[in-house]
Amino acid sequence: MKINSLKISSILPLSMLLLGAILSIACENDQKDIDRLANIEAEEAVDISKHVTVIYSDSAKVKAELKAPEMRQYHDSARVGNMEFQKGLLLIFYGPDGKESQRITSNYGVLKQQEGITEFRKNVVITLANGSILNTEELIHDDKQKKYYGSQPISAIFTDGRGNMQGTSFTSDLDFNMIEWTNGTGLIYMQNNSGFPGLGN
Numbered sequence: 001m002k003i004n005s006l007k008i009s010s011i012l013p014l015s016m017l018l019l020g021a022i023l024s025i026a027c028e029n030d031q032k033d034i035d036r037l038a039n040i041e042a043e044e045a046v047d048i049s050k051h052v053t054v055i056y057s058d059s060a061k062v063k064a065e066l067k068a069p070e071m072r073q074y075h076d077s078a079r080v081g082n083m084e085f086q087k088g089l090l091l092i093f094y095g096p097d098g099k100e101s102q103r104i105t106s107n108y109g110v111l112k113q114q115e116g117i118t119e120f121r122k123n124v125v126i127t128l129a130n131g132s133i134l135n136t137e138e139l140i141h142d143d144k145q146k147k148y149y150g151s152q153p154i155s156a157i158f159t160d161g162r163g164n165m166q167g168t169s170f171t172s173d174l175d176f177n178m179i180e181w182t183n184g185t186g187l188i189y190m191q192n193n194s195g196f197p198g199l200g201n
Contacts, residue, residue, distance in 0.1 A: 104139065
């Protein structure tokens, strides 16, 4: 996926904030304090964008839309290319027909572009197009392996006849059709004598 559009109402590079801070205190603080503030930029090379909307597309078709009140884009060697959402985010996926297929909200997120990993943490809610809802504290999207997984407890209320499930961790396909639950429990509905869904270990 590529970023086609980025609407940003304001951009606050850290270097501008630091320059303002240094100029405002230069007359009062000693050289040691000024040097310490100047070194923050090297330690945290980051651009901060407010009220962000990012459109992901492929072959001129919109695949996803990300919205966040704040996005931090890092430039230091350890985190270059990382985008962090400390104030939460909303990610909406669209199917081939252009209709919403699922949405994910969380209080924190980080996109690690070089690794192809997106992490959603704290109050993660996944809502599917059919109204099914999954709740967890951790959701990892692995773009290279085309799967979701998480090591934290997860619960699901399905509206498609699969019942209600809980587990201590899970692995899933991108559509949440095939979910492998670890220590899975819950109310399961049999469908077409196909047997039970995978409950994991």
